Amino acid sequence: MRAIAGDAIPLQSRHLALTPHLSRRPTRRTVSIAAPGRPRNDFDDASSDKAPLSSPATPTVLAPLQPPQTKSAIEISNQKALSIELRYLKDPVKLSEHVMYTLRNNQPDKALDLCRLASKTMPCVVSFNAIIDFYMRKLRVNDALKVYNEMKKRAQFPDSYTYMMLLRGLSLRSHVTLPVRQENVAKAIAIYTSMSTPSSRVKPRIIHTNAALNVCALANDLDAMWSIAAQIPEHGDGSADSVTYTIILNCIRGSAFGKDDFGTKADLHSAIPSLDQIAVTRQKAVSEGRRVWLDVIRKWRSGTIAIDEDLVGAMGRLLLISKSIQDWDSVLDLVAQTMKIERQVPSISDPDRNIQHVPQIADEESSHREEETDEAGFTASPAASAFKTVTPLQPSTPTRRAPSSLAYVKPGNQTLSMLTEACQAMRTPKTATAYWTLLTSAPYDLKPDVMNFNAQLKLLAINRSSRAAAKLVSQDLPAAGLEPRISTFRIALRACQRDVKNSNVLEYATTIIDVMAKTCPDPDPQTLTEYLSLALATNDGEKIARVIDHLDPIVHTLRSRLNYGTDAPISEAADLRDRRDAVSFLRTLVGAIDVLLSRRLVPDSDRAAYFSRRGDLSAFVSRCSERLERKTGRWESREENKGGEDIGRGRRQVKGMNRAEWEKMKLKKSQDRTWEERERRVLGREERLNPGAVKDKINRVGEKGVSGGWRNRENGAKGASGMEITGRDEGRVRGFVDSASEL
Incomplete structure (x- = not known):
């Protein structure tokens, strides 16, 4: 471990790793020139009180400096x-129980005052630990460190649990998607270094090392992680275990992404990296993980550590970030090595294996890899043999005992998802099905979870298997006793969108939407938007009308959700995001009704009903948009809440604009409310540039023309919106519908 960490730490920062910074020498205090007067005692002459304080003949004697009068450092209320x-x-036990009860009542100041008073007569380390843990869970790191320093001043020496709570609390975040702050990494390294000093009463154990490594891993600070890993002993107490290697592999994988999907810190502030640079960075991370895995296998063969599924999954996920098919295929070798599960497909080196349909990237490091074989025949090389089948390490001297065997890992749900993702990357769906059948039957009898079904749905989406996706959501998930998530329906609709040429794809999508309506109290607006877009792609008026009528109960649910909110919102930001998605779906629904009316895809007898429905929805969307604008307080919300293709166009227009430019753009749009005015202005500009070369391009609506929902062909009256549509071009009509729904 130390050798791997020494090679991984950069040369420029190697001498600074875990080096405590010396404090600055305090400056000397300025000495007064005049000598202080002699202190007064009882033997002085009484007549001296009446003597003058000073005289012109004698120099002035300065009074001694008095210490500043400050209030007590700690005031107990x-x-x-x-x-x-x-x-x-x-009793200290009774005190700790009462302190925990006080903390549960959210009174940390009172609990701390109790510990201050009790620390004079009894040990209160457990009570102080409870207060530190309370502050850490509230993300009040500075308050927890103040309590930690105060308990040391009161001769309440921290124990192993104190340091464990400090290091574990430094890894806590307000949200799982946010990284740990760099200042927490510096504090974790300082605490871990203080434990390693000779004067420390508590020496770091492997649990403290893992907690410090976890802080560095969650902050994606690879250099700090290697600086701590360099101090881990190879043998004995404090040596690395399976959790240590799991954290290290996860940190290597996280550092390969960075902020902009780029691993190195030096390039984070540069331009956006190219695909080749990303591939090189990820390949370096995979090679570094292979070196760590060699150390894991060496200790596993000797019986020093036990491998679990989390460690195998960490190595497998690291291999999957690569862009090389060799690393994807190594996932199957990894499972065969640690779980003794035979490969269900030949290796890529086998001539019978066809990999021509998979995009491949040349592996530049393959030519530099060398093989080193030990006495037992195991090849210790991070290149090609890191995941080959291994045998247990035999003792040097013969014994009468039976040869030892390796403790293989039992596969779980994480392994099944990892194998499915590897087969998805290699585009071998039959192999994924073979692994699924093997692990769900005897002797493994694995019960798939929702994440396994989601991985299977991703594979079906790539293969455009909409029918199988609908069957999995409607039959297989209920048979397994599982409730699908929102992500499950999104992936299933993605399979239907890729299978759009199938004549029955809309029926399969309707089955998925029906399952979502039954299982989810709040339907997902994004899934509904994809379902409606799938119906619009068919260009069939009857199917579009059937989908709009089928969504009518869900629309009522969404309207109630927008008016009254959800029963248990996760957060204010999440509730606002859900409201925006719901308004975006309703805008798309209004646009779908416009398509039916403008293209005359519905009978004339039903046009009045669709006009009424459109007017009701349009007015409701306007009211919801105004409420969202007042709630957010941002004038850009109207442009951000546009649905469909208008989302990207609106963001590009609003980005970089000030208020005056935005108002000017809206005024221009209000002037271009009809295609006639827009074309007249364009024709006028062309006429000025080339006089006499431009003819009138406006086509009036004939008997078979497109009248739309804003002009009645019989009486010529305008509709509810007060707009007109002219022209026979379908693309122009579609653009006008988008513009009308936008305005």
């Missing part, structure tokens, strides 16, 4: 009442 409580808390 209501000390008398707390002292009465402590009369009944003479």
Whole structure:
């Protein structure tokens, strides 16, 4: 481990790793020129009191400097009442229980005052630990460190649990998607270094090392992680275990992405990296992980550590970020090596294996890899033999005992998802099905979870298997006793969108939407938008009308959700995002009704009903948009809430605009409310540039023309929106529908 960490730490920062910074020498205090006067005592002459303080003949004697009068560092509020409580808390166990009860009532100041008073007569380390853990869980790191320093001043020496709570609390975040702050990494390294000093009462154990490594891993600070890993001993107490290697592999994988999907810190502030640079960075991370895995296998063969599924999954996910098919295929070798599960497909080196349909990237490091074979025949090379079948390490001297065997890992749900993703990357769906059948039957009898079904749905989406996706959501998931998630329906609709040429794809999508309506109290607006877009792609008026009528109960649910909110919102930001998605779906629904009316895809007898429905939905969307604008307080919300293709166009227009430019753009749009005015202005500009070369391009609506929902062909009256549509071009009509729904 130390050798791997030494090679991984950069040369420029190697001498600074875990080096405690010396404090600056304090400056000397300025000495007064005049000598202070002699202190007064009882033997002085009484007549000296009447003597003048100073005379012109004698120099002025300065009074001695008095220390500044400051208030007490710690003020205990209501000390008398707390002292009465402590009369009944003479046992440290009773005190800790009462402190925890006080913390549950959200009174940390009172709990801390109790510990301050009780620390004079009894040990209170457990009570102080409870307060530190409370502050850490509230993400009040500075308050927890103040309590940690105060307990040391009160001769309440921290124990192993104190350091564990500090290091574990530094890895906590307000949200799982946010990285740990760099200042927490510096504090974790300082605490871990203080434990390693000779004067420390508590020496770091492997649990403290893992907690410090976890802080560095969640901050994607690979250099700090390797600096801590360099101090891990190879043998004995404090040596690395399976959790240590799991954290290291996860940190290597996280550092390969960075902020902009780029691993190195030096390039984070540069231009966006190319695909080749990303591939090189990820390949370096995979090669580094292979070196770590060699150390894992060496200790596993000797019986020093035990491998679990989390460690195998960490190595497998690291291999899957690569762009090389060799690394994807190594996932199957990894499972065969650690779980003794035979490969269900030949290796890529086998001539019978066809990999021509998979995009491949040349592996530049393959030519530099060398093989080193030990006495037992195991090839210790991070290149090609890191995942080959291994045998247990035999003792040097013969013994009468039976040869030892390796403790293989039992496969779980994480392994099944990892194998499915590897087969998805290699485009071998039959191999994924073979692994699914093998692991769900005897002797493994694995019960798939929702994430396994989601991985299977991704594979079906790539193969455009909409029918199988609908069957999996409607039959296989209920048979397994599982409830699908929102992500499950999105992936299933993606399979239907890729299978759009199938004549029955809309029926399969309707089955998925029906399952979502039954299982989810709040339907997902994004899934509904994809379902409606799938119906619009068919260009069939009857199917579009059937989908709009089928969504009518769900629309009522969404309207109630927009008016009254959800029963248990996750957060204010999540609730606002859900409201925006719901309004975006309703805008898309209004646009779909416009398509039916403008293209005359519905009978004339039903046009009045669709006009009424469109007017009701349009007015409701306008009211919801105004409420969202008032709630967010941002004038850009109207442009951000546009649905469909208008989302990207609106963001490009609003980005970089000030208020005046945005108002000018909206005024221009209000002037171009009809295609006639827009074309007249364009023709006028062309006429000015080339006089006499431009003819009138406006086509009036004939008997078979497109009248739309804004002009009645019989009486020529305008509709509810007060707009007109002219022209026979379908593309122009479609663009006008988008523009009308936008305005």
